Amino acid sequence: MELGSRLIEIYHRLYQAYGPQGWWPGESPFEIMVGAILTQNTSWRNVERALARLKAEGLLSPERLYALPLEELSERLRPAGTYRVKAARLRAFLEYLFRVHEGDPGRLAQGELETVRRALLAVPGIGPETADSILLYGAGHPTFVVDAYTMRLLERLGLLPAGASYADCRTLFMAHLPPDPQLFNEYHALIVRHGKERCRKRGPRCSSCPLLDRCAYGVAQTGEESDGSAGAVGTAR
DNA sequence: GCCCAGGTGGGTA
DNA sequence: TACCCACATGGG
Numbered sequence: 069m070e071l072g073s074r075l076i077e078i079y080h081r082l083y084q085a086y087g088p089q090g091w092w093p094g095e096s097p098f099e100i101m102v103g104a105i106l107t108q109n110t111s112w113r114n115v116e117r118a119l120a121r122l123k124a125e126g127l128l129s130p131e132r133l134y135a136l137p138l139e140e141l142s143e144r145l146r147p148a149g150t151y152r153v154k155a156a157r158l159r160a161f162l163e164y165l166f167r168v169h170e171g172d173p174g175r176l177a178q179g180e181l182e183t184v185r186r187a188l189l190a191v192p193g194i195g196p197e198t199a200d201s202i203l204l205y206g207a208g209h210p211t212f213v214v215d216a217y218t219m220r221l222l223e224r225l226g227l228l229p230a231g232a233s234y235a236d237c238r239t240l241f242m243a244h245l246p247p248d249p250q251l252f253n254e255y256h257a258l259i260v261r262h263g264k265e266r267c268r269k270r271g272p273r274c275s276s277c278p279l280l281d282r283c284a285y286g287v288a289q290t291g292e293e294s295d296g297s298a299g300a301v302g303t304a305r
Numbered sequence: 306g307c308c309c310a311g312g313t314g315g316g317t318a
Numbered sequence: 319t320a321c322c323c324a325c326a327t328g329g330g
Binding site: 077080091092103104105107108109110112113114115141149153157192193194195196197213215216217253257260261263264 | 309310311312313314
């Protein structure tokens with residue numbers, strides 16, 4: 069089966085199994101961008117606590133946040149963990165936002181995708197996943213967000229070689245799917261949902277997987293049968 | 306007590 | 319390049 073069709077089939081299976089995920093939770097593009105930085109190596113629940121603190125004090129706007137002294141910012145980010153690191157990273161992002169986009173997330177969204185992406189990657193503390201999250205979920209650009217779940221899943225499905233890079237994985241999706249932000253949005257969220265429930269790093273082999281038995285932890289990685297034969301194994305029950 | 310979470314950057318060999 | 323580690327809170 070052609071790769072694009074295979075990726076679409078996987079998407080449909082996930083969607084059928086889990087339904088719409090409603091990503092990214094947030095009341096504004098700016099809140100989403102802040103959340104993208106806060107969620108680095110952190111559970112979303114802890115991110116929500118920090119966002120709630122900022123909201124409760126009316127600080128969740130580019131101007132207010134930028135005006136907040138670094139120490140006060142980091143205190144409010146405590147519940148999200150790695151709070152001193154995140155305060156510095158958030159500050160660096162705000163400096164970029166004001167320097168290049170007049171502090172306006174809407175203007176960031178109007179920029180050309182790859183141009184803004186390169187600029188974001190140059191901001192200390194913003195790596196590829198955070199940049200793509202900001203661009204896709206915050207700015208509505210058709211860029212695919214790759215995370216550990218995504219890499220693990222594609223490797224287990226035999227669509228990526230072991231040790232593939234972030235760029236390899238992103239390119240795989242973007243070269244074989246239409247550049248549809250809504251599709252990319254839901255697809256990534258579904259992969260994370262699937263990963264949390266059934267495609268973990270460790271743990272028992274997943275049962276009744278909506279995808280393929282092969283995405284399960286512990287299944288031999290032979291790399292063979294790259295066509296659709298394995299795709300018929302999973303049934304969304 | 307341990308591992309993990311919607312990563313990133315710096316250091317070492 | 320390939321690992322290893324710090325960052326740090328909160329949940330299972």
